[in-house]
Amino acid sequence: MKPQVWSIKGQRPLVGWRSAISLRMPWWRIDWPLLVLGLGFFALGLVLVDRMADADALYGRDKILAGPQFKKAVVAVPFLLLGLVLRPRWVRRNAYAFYGFAMVLLVLVPILGMVRNGARRWIEIPGIGLDLQPSELAKIGVILALARTLHRSRMEHLADWRIPIALVLLPMALVAAQPDLGTALTLVPVALGLFWMAGAPTRLVAGVVLTGALVGYSAWSMDWLHGYQAKRIDTWVRCLDNDALIANRKGAAFHPYMARTFIGHGGWLGTGLGQGIANQSGNLPERNCDSIFAVIAEEGGFVGASALVFFYLAFAALLLVAAARTRERFSRLVIAGTGLYFAAHFAINTGVNLGLVPMTGLTLPLISAGGSSLLASMALLGLALSLSARAEPTLDSDSFRE
């Protein structure tokens, strides 16, 4: 017999949509600072894109338009609400289903996907003008699936690692084949973080990290990578020196050069909102998504950029703290996974812009333009807020652990 979800208050079993959604949210328990920060980043992103669109219009370009981004925002916000109203148990029960759905979408990308700039990553959703990037949904799927798997596993033995690793490697392989190695690699810190949170022994986690680093180094030095991927790493290594970066500005180092130039131009206090040369010249590639941090750094200066770093990492930290506070293991892992998701993206995105890591195309969640990223970020944020607020009682052993 199919397990039934029972409401807490009533005696009736919850069926249909009622088993998934509960509007009875203990709103007073929502982590408001977290929500405010999240919405603040979201608003910042919209303002920045609006200013970019204004700059483009002023300088006779039509690359960035505010309208489509607002439309995507309108589509994404309900997913925040959806995340808030989903029942934790329903989510836990359907975690694998969601993971499976995300994997199906990833499999469909090579069949139905659109090609842009030599990569096939998007599936067009007719009617709403949205191109869905399944890899973003896959991140949610991985977090949920891992949380579900690790719900019962402490990862104490190597054998416990098989299924979780398989759960991670499958989407990684599918995403890397698009090709989108950068996105694939963001799953690594999220997964490792979740393993750690789940109780994996430190030595095993360290071992995996070291192994991964060795594999990565081997991949680069032995030309296992795609041509452009290896080239990006070569360029990064060569351009660690500023002079080399400037010398190669018209070649392979164009994007990192532009990002560094505009960040450096910001100085202490920045040029002011919408007044940066990145916006005026339009030279910075992907300035409304992957390189948006460079725009913030130029226009906000060191003070503004440092503030963003502080608040964004604080945002991730608050999620981790919320996770620590949550006694229910699945919810804890989902919330922690969400925090790790935002932290990993932030680290990689800012690292790329600052030249600390090789160039890869990764958005800054909640801030960058991009419908799929916004959608996934909103959904995860809503889910994390909901899980931390509801704190449904369980009887698993974690409930009794400090």
Add this chain to the structure above:
Amino acid sequence: MIRSRVGALLVMLALLGAVLIARLFQVQVHEHEVWSAEAARLVHSGREIHYRRGRVLDARGRVLVQDEDRRAVVLIYRDFRREHPLGQVAHARSLLAGRPIDLAETRAHLVPWAKELLALKPHDLRALALGGDEDAGHAADDDVGNRNARRAADLAFYLRQLLALDAPGQPPRRWNRLVALARENGGIPFLELAARVRNDGRPSATAEEERRLEERLTRSMDGLATLARWLDFEVPEGDLREPIDLLIEELERARRSVEDATAAKLFAEATGFAPGRLAEDTLLECIDHTWIAELLGWDAQRLAEWAHTVRTGWQSGWRDGVCVPRLLWDLVLDPKSDGGSFLDRMTVVFEPEGALERSLVDGPTPWYEVSELAVFSGLDEMFEARASDEALRLTGEALPVTLESLRKPPDALRLLPPGSGAESFRSRLERSLERRRQTAVETLTGLSAELIEAWDLRYQEVLRRALDEMVRAAAPDERGPSGGLLLAEEGRDRAAERAEYFLKDYGQRARPLSRGELTYDPVYLLTRREADFPGFQVRDLRAREACAQPGDDALPAHELLGLVSAPSLEQRMRQRDDAARLRDLEGRRDRDEEEEEELRRLIGAVRLEDEVRGVSGIEAFFEPELSGTNGFAETRGLQDVFGAGGEEIAVRDPVDGEDVVLTLDVALQTAAQRSLREPAEGDEKSDERWRANPVGAIVLLSGDGDVLAAASEPDDQSWIAPEAEGQRLLALERTLRKPTFQPPGSVFKPYVAAWALDHGLDPEHVVVCGPIARGGCGYKDLRCWNTAGHGPVRLEEALERSCNAYFAWLGETLSTEDFRELMQTFGFGQPTGLRRLPPWDDGLVRRGGLFEDVGGLAIGREGELSETLRRMAGNGLAVVEATPMQLARATLALATGENRELRIAQRIGEREFPPSARVPLAISRKSLDFVRAALRRVASAPLGTAHAALAPGELGFEVAVKTGSADLENRTDDEGHSIVQKHAWVSGWLPPEHPQLVFVVFQHGTSATSSHGAIYLARQVLLQPEVLSWLADRAVDVSGVAAR
């Protein structure tokens, strides 16, 4: 545990934050200066500001030539090919057919062919990519596979463009959907696939898609038709074509030009020499061009057309138009020019590429030391097949200069075409070279053409033998499908890699389509409906325009003023490094002093793509003054669409060229040109044939030695009859040149007379002009034009009636040195002064243009005139030559008693170009007066040879004049009668007492003597309203003219 685990993650976040903030500090604070400079560079731009080239004005300030800003419609063929349906269908069809399909043929079948193309299926493309065997799964070999894949990819591109599923500039959503659909539906035509994508698979979608296609095609052709009408593509009367036909012909010419240039460039890249060096049949039959044909989609016929184009282009363009003139000019300036140095330079034509530049810089290699010849030097490396010993041995036989038997000992004279006598090649060469600095290039041009033609025949024949030998010895895999030699793979690969670049480069060059001033309509059409006319643009151009005077269609002094030209591809390639350095410096925000200096130097040195320079005539000679220096402006910051922002800093203002004010009077010039172009009827013996196809010149000088008019016929504006021949086909400046033997005839007599009078001639001495042994009348062996003889004549009568016998006797009494001296006295055999350098010119910069022949005594420095030749020389025949301008100068000297250099420019900018110093003739006033009086009688006396047309009663005023005719050759008329062709001259001045105007009229190759032809032309000129008005302004009494 949970808390400790989370704590560890929080610590890592904190560390991450610290690292990021530290890095931010490093980049934004510590390195702020570095990145701020880079950011400023991004919004820092520089641009050259074009200077305005100086104008050329006439003496009264009327503009003859100036820069004009205008708008023009230009064609970018590459854009047309890729984005216009006509271009797309033509090129797609060519890909399928494997041969070029021209645009006119495509237009005739546009809709059905477009439908046929879109009826192709994805399977068909795949089959094409796999070389016809879809099941093969792989290409037959790399080369074939690559070519097929490229063809398929190109065809896919054109199909995509033709379908126009996505709007330009938008993401290719629909096309991507079609591609996805095509994967599973390879057997469905592209048109149907497109219909499904665009119309969500509705059943009627295909028909709708087809209708949409037809509409698009029809609209595109209607647009072209409208454009053709508004661009004034005028159809000649009686021609049934429409303006759009002419436009499409122009587009097809552009296409061919792009492909021809690309093919020539590819060939040169692969072989190291220009394809035009080879005779057409050798080029086509001995060398395989399959690789070029496949790259460009050509068939055998197109290849043959290309071979013809490059051969004629190389011969007339580079060899005869650039190489030989530059070499001959270099020879003329060489103080040691002799037969050997002439041969050295002729050999350069046959040496490998780069020899011309080396020769001009370092001097030519002596002909007997030349070891490498073009094409031969690369025989062993340029083909897959190695050159046999026999083929290599033939290098030593390719030219006479390489024959060992002639190199040791080196004797230049043995290499010249054989012959003896005054008209032999050797004699003519020696005479020309004797002039040294005074010998104009064109004098040698005819000789060099003769020699090069003979040498080239031999060169091509030997080269053909060598290549045939190589073909015979080559293995099957060293020959191409056509049977010709395969070029070495390395060369082909190198060239093929750059094929796309060459096609793109040549295809992106703007080609002017419109002529003259553009009306509003095409500008409106092309700017408002830009998307409907891909490849057509409206651009602001600055063009050098000659100005016709009001009421006159012809441009005055067209040849004399000369032409300008933009830098050629070779010139642009030569300055490539400087241009790159200039761009680099322009992009720098902070330049040090040295870099600023370098920037200023390069701005002046690097020619812009459309920066013209004078290449002939006045434009070339005064190039240093007419050209200016480009300016440079920097912009810091960006300017928005409202024009706000951005700070322009002028680093260097442009310096415009200086205006050159000539001594030419455009009214007189026009009058002279008009007279020459439409000569008036003479008497019953005038030459109607010459009148219908005039060849000649008219010079008018002021009494101060300023050139008032220099008219020449034919020029580039002349209408040339289809049956015209000889000199009528050659447009050049005939006031300064003598393209053929050009004796002045009897117009030379006054100078002989004046000189002889001053050296003891008794003017009362009588010479009998009577019967001579060879028939007719004359003196000894020289006939007089008066077959009845003049009887006993004295000097005055001899001048008045132009008695040949008297001057034959007089010439006989003079020595060779006397003749040299008298010619020197009056300026014969010397430059006229038109190429006199401005006072500020230190002579270090070579000036081109205004080339003039100097004629003179054609016997060489050490030569001696025989008695016969002295008799002829006394009559201005055989060994005496002159140009109209030289004769005008001599006439002025005779009229005024002073010799001076003529002047063509009087002011340049604010600087005066003063007249030259006047040097009194070394001839007494008495002698001059005697001759002058006699010349008055030439017109006034009833027996004077100019009386019939130039008598005071005919003109209305008096002139002093001399006529002259000089036989050239016999020709046979239509009825088989023998007719003597001659030069006919008239030279004189007016008023006789105080010369204000000097005139010379010259008819080239007429059957009428001066008394029956040239004098009437002289009268026509002198009675032009402009001339009369000019004379009246100088207080010359021309009232008698009105009374006639």
